[in-house]
Amino acid sequence: MSGELKKALAGQLSPDELDRLVGSFDIVGDMAIIIVPEELLHRKRQIADTILALHKHIRVVARRAGHYDGEFRILPLEIIGGEERRETLHRENGVRLLLNPEKVYYSVRSGNERKRVAALVRDGERVLVLFSGIGPYPLVIGRIQPLCQVVGIEKNPDAHAYAVKNLSYNKKITNVSFIHGDVREQLPQLGRVFDRIIMPLPRSAGDFLDLALGGLCRDGWLHFYDLQEKGGFAEAVEKIGQACRRNGRELATASVTVAGHCSPRLFRVCVDARIG
Secondary structure: OOOHHHHOOOOOOEEEEEEEEOOOOOOEEOEEEOOOOOOHHHHHHHHHHHHHHOOOOEEEEEEOOOOOOOOOEEEEEEEEEEOOOOOEEEEEEEEEEEEEOOOOOOHHHHHHHHHHHHHOOOOOEEEEEEEOOHHHHHHHHHHEEEEEEEEEEOOOOHHHHHHHHHHHHHHOOOOEEEOOOOHHHHHHHHOOOEEEEEEOOOOHHHHHHHHHHHHHEEEEEEEEEEEOOOHHHHHHHHHHHHHHHHHOEEEEEEEEEEEEOOOOOEEEEEEEEEEE
């Protein structure tokens, strides 16, 4: 895709501009979300029109107008081509997901990781997803493993509202429920334990490990996401080990999966841990 965009613009941009062009971009539903360097802002409409011409299914081109920021990791956008809207319907792993990328956090690049975790769930399990966002983890798990029960908890009111809508859009999924609120308050109020807990909040999930262990049954599975540099993956496992020691639990087994990267040296990893 990167080479395709640069090739299409080769006759329109200077060699220096082509060198600065970020040819790759995310496609969420019918929306392309791109990075336009400051030096190329005067070319943004040209870039957008080229993307629309190359990809007939794309109806909106938006550029990142800032960085992921705030408690809910919101990304400011500027529409630079196509229809003037920010809401789109995305399909992932057989699930329909309505979202506005400017109001909620959603990573299209984590689709394979969500499918991987869903495949680990077994019939009859009680699964809890902390920081469940618009519902991709609960809904993908619920679709792939219809004989389990899945609960998602999300603090962002916009993300929770989308999760509820998305559950209604996927009518065949009947084993998922969503709770709006802070996990610190909502998890203790549930008054039950789970066979599997998923923590897809790599920048701060470590702050919630003690809470999660309190809601995890003996011999349950914890999927803990963390950010680590290459060579430091064992530190993510040690965070769980320390939490287990604080709470009188045992880290029985642990394996690390690389689930993506945030920079050339910084990786998003998932620790799949069985806790005694």
